[in-house]
Amino acid sequence: MCAITAGYRGRSVLVLDHANKPGKKILMSGGGRCNFTHLNSTPANFLSENPHFCISALKRYTPHHFLEWVERHGIEYFEKTPGQLFCQHSAKDILNMLLTEADWAGVEISLNTSIESVDRHQTGYELNTSSGIIQCESLVVATGGLSIPTMGASPFGYRIAEQFGHQILPTRAGLVPLTLQPVDLERFSVLSGIAADAIVSVDNTRFKESILFTHRGLSGPGILQISSFWEPGNDIHVQLMPDLDLESTLKQWRQEAPNKTLEQMLSQSLSKRLAQVLCEWKGWSGKLQNYSNQRLSEITSELTDIIIKPNGTEGYRTAEVTLGGVDTKELSSKTMMSSLQEGLYFIGEVVDVTGHLGGHNFQWAWASGFAAGNVV
Ligand SMILES: Cc1cc2nc3c(=O)[nH]c(=O)nc-3n(C[C@H](O)[C@H](O)[C@H](O)COP(=O)(O)OP(=O)(O)OC[C@H]3O[C@@H](n4cnc5c(N)ncnc54)[C@H](O)[C@@H]3O)c2cc1C
DSSP states (O other): OHHHHHHHTTOOOEEEOSSSSSOHHHHHGGGGTOEEEETTOOGGGEEOSSTTTTHHHHHHSOHHHHHHHHHHTTOOEEESSTTEEEESSOTHHHHHHHHHHHHHTTOEEEOSOOEEEEEEETTEEEEEETTEEEEESOEEEOOOOSSOGGGTOOTHHHHHHHHTTOOEEEEEEESOOEEEOHHHHHHHGGGTTOEEOEEEEETTEEEEOOEEEOSSEEESHHHHHHHTTOOTTOOEEEEESTTSOHHHHHHHHHHHOTTSBHHHHHTTTSOHHHHHHHHHHHTOOSBGGGOOHHHHHHHHHHHHOEEEOEEEEOGGGTOSEEEEEEOGGGBOTTTOBBSSSTTEEEOGGGBSOEEOTTTHHHHHHHHHHHHHHTTO
């Protein structure tokens, strides 16, 4: 995005990437269909030490700007959950669109190129690369985060930032599955592959999205979202059947089906296996007619606040994003330029701006790239 924007301004642009193919993250994103933006993306959808930093760039390059391109290129797309736009066919469509625009803008792309060193020289920067020495007036660092090292992720962008005096805020995996303590894993791993609607929360942050049991722990949109807010040692709170007024529903079940068990009735709203595991775990057996109001009230409390203490995350191996990164304190929110080094820019995920799940991370990548591309 940055290269294209600068190219259309008549700048001579060279993109260096050590990967053998461009846009690998785009290709693997959104399950191969790239959730390329979120129509309702606002600064509230981003985590950063400075939550105001992203406002300017997001305002000047909105989801509708990107969508306008997508439509102009005739790419079919659909809205999965409200606001989340995915390619109808393949993430390749987005990559091809960007490569076509890059071509039209006269951008040169040099793949399989590793960068040994970056130095300042009189009028800009000098890079020692595997394809020789390259000099440039402006240097834009768009090396992304640490997630999925097998796809070419590296800490190189952080090292360049440090070399030129920037602070790096501690990095950790975000939008990542959570792993469970052995006792919880033993209890829940039989549910591997089962999903449930839920509200998942940590402290005051909550997401109403589904969760998925896996053979390692918990995943699914609700868990990925909350993982970005979870810190080791924290509990997460899970409310199952979030659309039901649970206490009234339990009382209604008791009245309408007094001879049925709670497990039988829960199986109507949850998967049968999940209902069974919950009832065995909590010792909820016997006919509903034997449950007092107080017991139903206690069961309601337990189902609306299942407390789980994860023992970690699956880490960068499977994380969609990296939290933290180049501190925004020393970057211009209008241009992404370093306030310490003229002509040095940081955009995208390498910066300490991380979006919620749902297309926000690409929106940040497009918006910050556009901001820098207009001035480099
Ligand atoms: C599995 C998965 C699914 C995702 N799905 C979505 C989604 O659907 N929607 C969404 O909004 N976000 C999604 N994301 C997040 C999104 O992909 C990233 O936030 C986004 O790609 C960041 O863009 P970027 O340009 O900053 O970095 P990247 O896209 O990571 O690009 C960085 C580039 O820098 C190159 N590079 C790194 N180090 C070096 C080096 N030392 N030398 C030379 N080149 C280097 C890499 O090869 C890479 O091409 C997903 C992420 C993952 C991992």
